[in-house]
Amino acid sequence: xxxxxxxxxxxFGEGESRVEVLKGISFELEKxxxxxxxxxxxxxxxxxxxxxxxxxxxxxxxxxIGGEKTADMNEKALTRYRRKHLGYIFQMYNxxxxxxxxxxxxxxxxxxxxxxxxxxxxxxLGLYEHRHKLPNQLSGGQQQRTAIGRAIVKNPxxxxxxxxxxxxxxxxxxxxxxxxxxVNQKYGSTVIMVTHNDAIKNMADRVVKLRDGVIRKNxxxxxxxxxxxxxx
Amino acid sequence: xxxxxxxxxxxxxxxxxxxxxxxxxFMVALIGIxxxxxxxxxxxxxxxxxxxxxxxxxxGNLEFAEKxxxxxxxxxEDEGITLYENTYKDAPCDDDSTVRLFTDRKEVNRVxxxxxxxxxxxxxxxxDRLYMKSNDLNQGDTIVLDGHGYKITxxxxxxxxxxxxxxxxxxxxxxxxxxVGIVTESGFDRVSDSYIHWSYSWKYDDPPEEVFGSEATERxxxxxxxxAKKAVLAxxxxxxRNSAIKFAGNDLGHDRIMxxxxxxxxxxxxxxVFAVTTxxxxxxxxxxxxxxxxxxxTRFEMIRHYLAAPMIVLLIACIIxxxxxxxxxxxxxxxxxxxSYSLVSYKTLWNxxxxxxxxxxxxxxxxxxxxxxxxxxxxxxxxxxxxxxxxRHQRKKAFKLNTKIPIMTRYRLRVLxxxxxxxxxIIVGIFFASVIMLFSQMFSPLIDKFSEDSINSMIxxxxxxxxxxxxxxxxxAEKFAAGSLKIVRGDFSEDVxxxxxxxxxxxxxxxxxxxxxxxxxxxxxxxxxxxxxxxTLSDEYGENDYTFDISGIYEYPSSLVVFMDIGFxxxxxxxxxxxFSGYFSDRVLDDIDEKYVASVVTxxxxxxxxxxxxxxxxxxxIIFVILGIAVVVLVVYLLxxxxxxxxxxxxxxxxxxGYEPREISGIYIRTTTIVTVLSFLLCIPLExxxxxxxxxxxxxxxxxxxxxxVPASAFIKTVAMGLATYFVTTFLxxxxxxKVPMDEALKKPE
Numbered sequence: 001x002x003x004x005x006x007x008x009x010x011x012f013g014e015g016e017s018r019v020e021v022l023k024g025i026s027f028e029l030e031k032x033x034x035x036x037x038x039x040x041x042x043x044x045x046x047x048x049x050x051x052x053x054x055x056x057x058x059x060x061x062x063x064x065i066g067g068e069k070t071a072d073m074n075e076k077a078l079t080r081y082r083r084k085h086l087g088y089i090f091q092m093y094n095x096x097x098x099x100x101x102x103x104x105x106x107x108x109x110x111x112x113x114x115x116x117x118x119x120x121x122x123x124x125l126g127l128y129e130h131r132h133k134l135p136n137q138l139s140g141g142q143q144q145r146t147a148i149g150r151a152i153v154k155n156p157x158x159x160x161x162x163x164x165x166x167x168x169x170x171x172x173x174x175x176x177x178x179x180x181x182x183v184n185q186k187y188g189s190t191v192i193m194v195t196h197n198d199a200i201k202n203m204a205d206r207v208v209k210l211r212d213g214v215i216r217k218n219x220x221x222x223x224x225x226x227x228x229x230x231x232x
Numbered sequence: 233x234x235x236x237x238x239x240x241x242x243x244x245x246x247x248x249x250x251x252x253x254x255x256x257x258f259m260v261a262l263i264g265i266x267x268x269x270x271x272x273x274x275x276x277x278x279x280x281x282x283x284x285x286x287x288x289x290x291x292g293n294l295e296f297a298e299k300x301x302x303x304x305x306x307x308x309e310d311e312g313i314t315l316y317e318n319t320y321k322d323a324p325c326d327d328d329s330t331v332r333l334f335t336d337r338k339e340v341n342r343v344x345x346x347x348x349x350x351x352x353x354x355x356x357x358x359x360d361r362l363y364m365k366s367n368d369l370n371q372g373d374t375i376v377l378d379g380h381g382y383k384i385t386x387x388x389x390x391x392x393x394x395x396x397x398x399x400x401x402x403x404x405x406x407x408x409x410x411x412v413g414i415v416t417e418s419g420f421d422r423v424s425d426s427y428i429h430w431s432y433s434w435k436y437d438d439p440p441e442e443v444f445g446s447e448a449t450e451r452x453x454x455x456x457x458x459x460a461k462k463a464v465l466a467x468x469x470x471x472x473r474n475s476a477i478k479f480a481g482n483d484l485g486h487d488r489i490m491x492x493x494x495x496x497x498x499x500x501x502x503x504x505v506f507a508v509t510t511x512x513x514x515x516x517x518x519x520x521x522x523x524x525x526x527x528x529x530t531r532f533e534m535i536r537h538y539l540a541a542p543m544i545v546l547l548i549a550c551i552i553x554x555x556x557x558x559x560x561x562x563x564x565x566x567x568x569x570x571x572s573y574s575l576v577s578y579k580t581l582w583n584x585x586x587x588x589x590x591x592x593x594x595x596x597x598x599x600x601x602x603x604x605x606x607x608x609x610x611x612x613x614x615x616x617x618x619x620x621x622x623x624r625h626q627r628k629k630a631f632k633l634n635t636k637i638p639i640m641t642r643y644r645l646r647v648l649x650x651x652x653x654x655x656x657x658i659i660v661g662i663f664f665a666s667v668i669m670l671f672s673q674m675f676s677p678l679i680d681k682f683s684e685d686s687i688n689s690m691i692x693x694x695x696x697x698x699x700x701x702x703x704x705x706x707x708x709a710e711k712f713a714a715g716s717l718k719i720v721r722g723d724f725s726e727d728v729x730x731x732x733x734x735x736x737x738x739x740x741x742x743x744x745x746x747x748x749x750x751x752x753x754x755x756x757x758x759x760x761x762x763x764x765x766x767x768t769l770s771d772e773y774g775e776n777d778y779t780f781d782i783s784g785i786y787e788y789p790s791s792l793v794v795f796m797d798i799g800f801x802x803x804x805x806x807x808x809x810x811x812f813s814g815y816f817s818d819r820v821l822d823d824i825d826e827k828y829v830a831s832v833v834t835x836x837x838x839x840x841x842x843x844x845x846x847x848x849x850x851x852x853x854i855i856f857v858i859l860g861i862a863v864v865v866l867v868v869y870l871l872x873x874x875x876x877x878x879x880x881x882x883x884x885x886x887x888x889x890g891y892e893p894r895e896i897s898g899i900y901i902r903t904t905t906i907v908t909v910l911s912f913l914l915c916i917p918l919e920x921x922x923x924x925x926x927x928x929x930x931x932x933x934x935x936x937x938x939x940x941x942v943p944a945s946a947f948i949k950t951v952a953m954g955l956a957t958y959f960v961t962t963f964l965x966x967x968x969x970x971k972v973p974m975d976e977a978l979k980k981p982e
Binding site: 046050053055056076079080081082083084086088090094096097098099102103106107108109110111132136150162 | 650
């Protein structure tokens with residue numbers, strides 16, 4: 001198993017204001033699998049993604065990636081882990097505002113020993129002609145495509161997507177989902193995508209439904225749809 | 233209803249406690265020092281000005297060659313003056329210094345008793361405060377004068393010796409080597425009469441309106457000419473020309489403009505620091521501002537709101553600074569003057585000008601700069617604020633950087649250009665801090681060099697100035713004639729020594745023309761003179777002007793001197809053909825009776841200026857270093873902090889992407905490091921020019937010349953101190969970068 005998530009628990013606050021966000025989450029993912037974490041606001045899906053991404057720590061339980069437990073890693077090792085294995089896509093893109101589009105992707109390439117060709121990625125993402133623009137000169141969809149470029153340029157093993165279409169319109173969302181699907185298929189990256197959009201589950205290999213910090217359903221998708229076929 | 237936004241002003245100050253604390257402490261210290269300086273300066277100046285009436289300071293004094301009889305005194309008083317005996321003895325002390333002893337003065341130049349008691353017994357003395365301080369003497373100690381012990385019973389200041397000039401022709405006074413004291417009549421008699429000077433003070437029966445006005449000058453000069461016809465005078469000087477009385481008064485208030493300029497420049501830097509940090513706050517709170525503006529808040533209300541916190545902090549800092557100025561710093565600043573001058577007792581006076589300079593004007597500067605910034609920043613439409621679109625002119629593309637430049641370098645360059653306003657403020661701050669630190673660092677080497685130059689440029693090891701042209705058998709002696717002329721420049725005038733040098737001199741190593749002069753390099757440097765130029769000098773009373781052509785510049789960097797052939801000298805000043813007034817000699821001339829020697833210029837004599845400057849300015853230099861370091865910390869830390877906060881989300885993203893802390897610091901802090909290091913290094917030529925200009929402008933207001941010379945070591949020390957301060961600051965900045973949480977990037981914009 002490539003990713004093992006075992007009995008992850010996480011709470012915030014203390015005393016009366018203590019809230020248990022994750023109450024023992026366990027599931028496994030194969031390499032190259034496309035997983036959608038589905039659930040309403042407050043279900044704990046983003047917290048779980050952050051723990052998988054090594055930017056937050058679980059109170060108990062562990063996550064193992066390719067046999068390495070993230071809980072055993074110190075800050076330095078976690079940084080190396082993110083650098084080596086992960087690509088991150090955020091809802092609000094989080095591009096570096098004072099770097100142009102190409103430079104934002106190069107910031108991702110810098111971290112890898114074997115990065116993909118930046119110009120190829122710009123062309124693939126339809127951003128080549130915009131490569132000298134600053135992020136705030138682009139539309140939301142173009143910015144998110146840049147964020148995807150930054151995440152995939154280092155050819156990561158795992159692509160973590162936190163509501164990547166949350167701030168986009170229908171058409172742009174589908175365009176972004178198509179790109180993520182391509183990355184999953186073309187580069188074999190394991191994709192874990194957090195969303196509250198129920199329709200997106202149809203393009204996943206695995207759907208993990210969360211509610212109130214527990215898994216309500218963990219199912220393999222027998223009739224997987226392409227991004228183009230999705231509708232909501 | 234009161235503006236509910238006011239409730240968040242204190243929270244804003246609390247939330248940014250670090251930033252406001254740094255600025256607050258700096259401002260309190262700065263305002264305290266400035267206020268203390270202005271108060272001390274003004275209080276001492278008022279005490280000095282009042283001392284003329286309070287202590288009945290003489291209008292002039294004269295010294296008879298021998299004890300005058302009553303007919304001589306009467307003849308002098310017929311010139312419209314009253315004479316008061318002020319006989320003194322220059323008693324030698326065991327440590328080579330001289331104490332000028334007077335008996336108590338009842339009418340003129342009355343004694344200001346600062347502590348203790350005036351002497352009551354023949355073996356008691358009340359001594360000048362500054363002489364005691366310079367020689368580590370305390371009340372109760374015994375000082376041996378002319379072989380007799382005197383117990384120090386009191387500390388005094390004599391109003392006619394506020395600057396302890398031993399001789400009116402001295403370039404500088406030396407408080408370690410010369411002091412004044414009061415003894416009883418019998419205590420006076422204990423000292424040998426060979427040290428006696430028949431000195432009398434005069435007061436006009438009808439005094440001029442101003443002590444130092446032109447009327448006083450003219451009357452003083454007329455009087456001494458009239459008196460010289462009635463008696464054989466050894467010395468005479470009207471008060472308006474007496475450095476021992478007027479020098480301190482001239483110096484008090486002298487540095488006020490410089491202090492105001494320094495204070496205002498630092499306030500401008502602080503105002504820009506506030507402007508940059510407030511601008512950052514506005515960017516952070518853009519959507520809130522947009523919402524409030526959309527809800528009906530006016531631009532003025534928003535400006536008022538964002539101006540409130542810096543104004544409150546500055547106002548409190550000004551108030552506390554002023555309180556400290558009146559209490560702690562006033563004494564520190566007064567000590568600077570009291571370290572140089574022997575001033576009469578003074579009272580601290582409320583000084584409205586100090587309040588205006590240290591509170592009103594800084595507030596105006598702060599408000600003006602920040603209102604301009606806020607008005608410009610808040611002029612965008614509410615919608616733009618809500619959309620966080622705060623750029624006035626949207627660039628279509630980022631400016632191009634060569635893609636061959638490594639991405640990390642390009643990243644740093646982008647950070648640099650993004651924060652150019654902050655970096656410009658840092659560069660200006662570093663420039664200013666460096667000038668302040670450099671000033672302190674150049675001072676000691678400058679004094680050392682001046683001292684060394686003074687010794688090296690001595691024409692002979694001993695220069696004898698004679699009262700009368702007496703012969704000597706010593707073959708080492710070489711005759712010269714000497715006099716003094718004045719450079720008059722508007723209200724300012726200063727003495728120039730004029731030497732008539734013997735032909736084929738063994739001591740003066742240049743051939744002098746028969747009708748031209750050579751001037752000292754100090755004179756040439758101060759007034760920008762060169763060979764071929766002409767100079768016009770006036771005699772003591774401004775009756776005659778003398779114009780000379782300069783045929784050479786003689787390497788003599790320690791004072792303003794004109795050298796000419798002795799024949800030309802005697803011809804010019806209508807002296808006898810064989811007139812001379814002194815000897816150059818490397819050996820001590822034993823065969824000249826002391827009574828014919830007015831003074832002997834030795835190595836000790838020529839270095840007293842440097843000793844006095846070091847004593848009086850030493851403490852000030854430490855304050856300059858502290859101030860410079862504080863400016864570096866203030867601008868670098870606060871503005872770098874703003875840049876880090878501004879880029880918090882990018883830093884957070886970089887962390888999530890897997891950038892290591894050192895790599896992130898490499899982007900955000902190394903950029904500041906490069907700017908800081910380059911600023912320290914590249915500003916050196918500019919600092920050198922600025923300091924040269926400042927020093928020359930300052931020295932033009934003083935008699936004599938100390939050429940500006942900043943040694944490489946001063947630059948090295950300044951850069952080293954500045955960079956050491958910066959690198960300590962970077963620890964705080966690195967901590968700040970490390971503390972940016974990764975979830976910063978996960979926050980959804982509000």
